[in-house]
Amino acid sequence: MALRNIQFFQQQTDYKVRNKQHLRKWIQQLITQEAGLKIGAINIIICDDPYLLEINQAYLDHDTYTDIITFDLSQEEDVLSTDIYISIDRIIENASLFSNKSAEDELHRVIAHGLLHLCGYNDEAEDEKKEMTDAENRWLGARSWK
Numbered sequence: 001m002a003l004r005n006i007q008f009f010q011q012q013t014d015y016k017v018r019n020k021q022h023l024r025k026w027i028q029q030l031i032t033q034e035a036g037l038k039i040g041a042i043n044i045i046i047c048d049d050p051y052l053l054e055i056n057q058a059y060l061d062h063d064t065y066t067d068i069i070t071f072d073l074s075q076e077e078d079v080l081s082t083d084i085y086i087s088i089d090r091i092i093e094n095a096s097l098f099s100n101k102s103a104e105d106e107l108h109r110v111i112a113h114g115l116l117h118l119c120g121y122n123d124e125a126e127d128e129k130k131e132m133t134d135a136e137n138r139w140l141g142a143r144s145w146k
Contacts, residue, residue: 002028002039011047015088018104022145023111030112030139031080035119040074040081044111049089067091070114084114105140112139 006024008017017023031037049065056062056069067090073081086107095106116135117123123132140146 005039006042007044009043009045011045012051013046013048013088015046017046019145026143027111027115029142030115031119034116037080038078040079042081043083045083045085046088047085049087052085052087055085065090067094068110068114070117072118080118082118084111086110108143109136109140112136
């Protein structure tokens with residue numbers, strides 16, 4: 001079953017992802033409805049700032065903190081496989097600074113953001129940013145357990 005292919009991991013943090021089964025279903029719906037893709041291996045790794053900074057430096061040659069780095073590992077055109085690294089430090093800070101939402105809501109927004117990129121959304125131009133934000137908000141509203 002595809003839901004078993006969606007896994008959550010922790011690196012250098014004690015943060016525990018809640019409602020994993022609901023999140024798996026939500027992630028599957030997002031991917032299938034937005035892009036018509038099947039679920040391959042989807043690994044969501046929650047980590048701290050230093051861990052994600054090392055990845056950012058090593059693989060993207062960026063020397064900055066970020067909230068998310070997504071690696072598309074897909075080998076088949078119709079199957080999505082990915083490693084998504086998320087800094088819980090950035091999530092907690094951004095939740096309080098920008099969204100006035102809970103860290104959990106911000107985590108879900110960032111997960112949706114990374115997945116939407118993998119489904120073909122971009123956010124470089126202003127109109128693309130609006131489309132991305134609208135899609136994020138739509139998917140945040142589609143969480144049946146919230």
